[in-house]
Amino acid sequence: MNNHDDNQKNTILNDAEKNLLMDHNYDGIEEFDYPLPSWWLWTFIAGGFFAVFYIYLYNFAGAPSLAQEYQKELAKVEAKREEQRKLTGNFDAAAYKVWNERPESVQQAALVYEENCLSCHEEKGKGDIGPNLTDSHWLNLKRVTAGDIYGFILVGNEDNGMPAWADELSKEELFAAVKYVLSVHNTNAPDGKEPQGVEIK
Ligand code: HEC
Known part of the structure; x- marks a missing residue:
């Protein structure tokens, strides 16, 4: 009599559950073969798509790097400052x-x-x-x-x-x-x- 049978003596499983049991057994620990929750599965799949898209965008499609985005924002700030300098006539x-x-x-x-x-x-x-x-x-x-x-x-x-x-x-x-x-x-x-x-x- 192996562990598996041993265990089943103490655990009440209905037929459906018995069919779901996977056929491995680690020191008496067994697991059911339930499907993953669909929200989890789809999040995981979407994550995969996102990663491919992200890698493509930033490595091959020429999306701006952090440094470039920083320079762009800085240029905007400079333009605003220049505008203000005009308004204030270079007020010291x-x-x-x-x-x-x-x-x-x-x-x-x-x-x-x-x-x-x-x-x-x-x-x-x-x-x-x-x-x-x-x-x-x-x-x-x-x-x-x-x-x-x-x-x-x-x-x-x-x-x-x-x-x-x-x-x-x-x-x-x-x-x-x-x-x-x-x-x-x-x-x-x-x-x-x-x-x-x-x-x-
Ligand atoms: C010849 C008359 C005259 C003199 C002298 C004058 N102002 Fe004026 N000032 C005006 C008029 C008229 C306006 C309103 C202009 C308008 O309608 O936009 C005005 C507007 C202003 C405003 C803006 C007010 C607002 O509501 O936007 C300030 C500040 C001001 N003057 C300061 C001064 C200072 C400081 C001096 C002296 C260095 C001075 N003014 C000399 C006629 C004068």
């Missing part, structure tokens, strides 16, 4: 930061504003010929950053009456104008000109 953020931290920058900002901008933008930027600079609405900006304000002041909008300051003011004077605009931004002068343009939060 580091130089602005250093200048902005100097105590005399506050006075310089007020002076540059008074001499060049007050005539149109009025006391504390409340607006007159030029728009109110103390609200959160803008005609010409997409983002309220030092760089974007700098870029706009450089070129202005001469058709609508805002001069270009690129040739009139030095770099520091432009910084001063930016600082002044930022300092009155969102102060909402009570007697300010009505909001114009799009609100930027």
Whole structure:
């Protein structure tokens, strides 16, 4: 009497199950010959197809390598940066930061504003010929950053009456104008000109 028969004494198997038993037996351990679950089988087959497709695509069909994809993404970032540089007229953020931290920058900002901008933008930027600079609405900006304000002041909008300051003011004077605009931004002068343009939060 071998192990197999031994086992069967203790295990109650119906006829169908007996037919499914495979004819090997390892130390009394036997197994049924059930088919694989179909979800498993099809996932496995699909995996095989995917592998063939993948190897073909990346080794023979010229799909871009990781390095090439990286370069492509980098080029996109560079294009975006270039676009931004145009918007900000090559605003030197580091130089602005250093200048902005100097105590005399506050006075310089007020002076540059008074001499060049007050005539149109009025006391504390409340607006007159030029728009109110103390609200959160803008005609010409997409983002309220030092760089974007700098870029706009450089070129202005001469058709609508805002001069270009690129040739009139030095770099520091432009910084001063930016600082002044930022300092009155969102102060909402009570007697300010009505909001114009799009609100930027
Ligand atoms: C001759 C009048 C005039 C002077 C001087 C002037 N501006 Fe303006 N400014 C305007 C007008 C008008 C506009 C609105 C242009 C438009 O409709 O797009 C404007 C727009 C602006 C804007 C954008 C506002 C917005 O809603 O988009 C800023 C910022 C600004 N000026 C800053 C300055 C600064 C800083 C100075 C001084 C260096 C200055 N302006 C001098 C007339 C002037």
